[in-house]
Amino acid sequence: MRFALSFALAAGLAIPLFAADAAKEVEKMMSEIKTPNKALKKLAQAKKFTDPAFSTDLAKLEKAGDKLKAFKHPEAEFNKMSVDMSTAITALKAAVAKKDVNEADKAWKELSNSCASCHDKYKKD
Ligand code: HEC
DSSP states (O other), X not given: OHHHHHHHHHHHHHHHHHHHXXXXXXXXXXXXXXXXXXXXXXXXXTTOTTSHHHXXXXXXXXXXXXXXXXXXXXXXXXXXXXXXXXXXHHHHHHHHHTTOHHHHHHHHHHHHHHHHHHHHHHOOO
């Protein structure tokens, strides 16, 4: 009984504490994603996928994406969507390396969809 009570208390306290920490951590990672993504978006809209600046910013986004992927959110669906974002970045990098503008354009859209899917589910506002 005493064990059950302290267990329930610990679990009840740990979940909201973890959730608050996780939200803060995610917010920090999003600010690291935001800057390179903004620069990439501008170049992508002009179809300048082969511009050297595109690769520079994509490398920054990849690094931020790796952090997001390494972060373990309590919900499996969130973690799956982090992996999806990294997969989309890898595909985009491959298209850029081939200088295939059509494929890069498609991969860019997939990447943007990966942001939107997670925001639809986990971003409140
Ligand atoms: C696996 C989930 C997930 C993925 C993938 C994801 N985000 Fe987010 N993002 C979030 C969550 C959750 C928030 C809300 C966090 C908060 O600020 O409390 C957020 C917030 C943001 C914000 C607002 C916060 C700020 O600093 O202004 C921006 C901008 C953002 N994301 C950009 C992106 C971009 C661009 C991508 C894709 C390249 C992306 N995100 C991919 C989960 C994700």
